[in-house]
Amino acid sequence: MKNIFVFGLDDFDLAQMQSLRAADQYCFHELYRHEDIKGGEEFPVESLLAGAQQRLSNFPGTIDAIVGYWDFPVSTMLPLLRKPYGLPSATFESVLKCEHKYWSRVIQRQSIPEAVPDFCAVDPFADNPRQQISLDYPFWIKPIKSASSHLGFKVHNDAEFDHAIEQIRGNIFRYGDPFNYLLQFAELPAEIAVIDGNHCIAEQIISRGRQCTLEGYVYNRQVHVYGTVDSIREGRHRSSFSRYQYPSTLPRQIQQRMIDLARRVLHDIDYDNAPFNMEFYWDRRHDQIYLLEINTRISKSHCPLFYRVDGAYHHQVNIELALGRLPEFPYRQGQYKLAAKFMWREYTNARVRGVHTPETLARICQQIPSAEIQLHVHDGMVLSDLKDQDSYSYEVAVIFLAANSQKALLEKYRTCKESMHLELEPVN
8 A cells, every 4th residue: 555645635636536546555645735735825835844744754654655736835845845755756956947937937948949938037126127127018927936827917018017016016925935935945046046936027928829738747757748738718818717628629740849849848957757737829820839837747627627538537647656657647538528627707806696505516517417616706705805816807616527529518618607696796
C-alpha cells in the first residue's frame, strides 16, 4: 500500500482519485484541506509549510508521494515538501522559472523568441509607474504572481492604466507577500531578485486567435503531451473564460508546433519528473503561435473532461509521476466524444436569490447525463464578495458536461442553467 499525501485535498477530487486504476493500492492522506490553505486576505504560507513538514515528520509509515493539483501556493510548495524525502519532483528553481511570470518570460525569450510577446517589468509602487512601460497601448498588466487572471487588466489609455495601478496597489499583497516568503528558499539571479512578488509585468496583447492548453508531463527529461484542451473566452475584452472543451479542434499540425515549442522551453528550464500544462494562442490570420504561460501542475478543471472522453481522470498522471513511474494514460476510451467545463459568469454586481439545496442540484445532475455542478454562491450573497475573480466578471458556478456532438453539448448547458432558476438582483 502506497501512502500518498494530498496537499490541499477536497472531496470532489478525492472521489476522482479513489476511482483510479490501482486506487486499491493507494492510501490517501490529507495534508491540509483546500479550505485551510486560503487564510483570509493572504495565504499563510509560513505556517502551512511548517505545519506540513511537521505532519510529514510525525507520520509513522513510509511517505511514498506528495501530490497537489491547485495553483499557488500548493504548486509552488510541493518541491520544498518533497525534497527532504528524496521524492520524484521538479526542482524548486525550475518551478519558479515557470511561475514567476517575469522570470519565465526572460527564459522564454531566450529559448523560443518567436513565440514570446514583448514585455517589461513594472513596479506599481513607483512614483510614476507609466515611465517604466516600454510598450504602446493597448497592453496587459498583471502581477508576476497571481491565479485565475486575478488583477489582470487590459489597458488602452492612461486613465485605464491609472485605474489598474490603483487596484493592483490595494490588492497585490494577497499573492505577493506569501510568494516573497517562498522566494527566500531559492537562489535567484540578481536581475530577477529585484523583481519580487509585488511587481507586475506588462505584455503585448496576444489575445487574437484561438487559445488552447497542452496537458503533459516530463519524465526522465522526455516531454509527453497527452491532450489539448480548447479555451473559449467571452466578455467585452475577451478576457473571461466561458468554457474549456476537449478534445481540441485545432489542426493537428498546429498542435504539433506547440508541442515542439513546449519541449524546447521545458528543456531550457530544466523542468523534469512533474506534470505541466501550457497555454498557447494561435493567430490563424498570421499563422503565429504565442506562449501565454506555463503551469506546474495538472489542471483540475480538465480532470472530468479527460474522464468523459479518454476514460480516466488525469490525477492518474499526477500520482504515477509522484511515485516515480512513467504514466500510462488511456486514449478515447471514455463514454463521450467531447466534454466541457462551462463557467457561468455575470458581468455586473448582483445579489443572489433562489439558490438550490445540494439535494436539488443532485437531482438536476441525475436528470442531465454527465452533468456535475459546483455552485460558488449562496442565497443572499453579493457577487462582489467572491474571492480571486478576474477583473471583469464574477464566476457564479461551474458545470461539467459531455455529449457526442457540439449541438447536444450546448443544449445540455442551457438546460442546466434554466433548471437552476437563479435570481440575480442588481446591486448599485
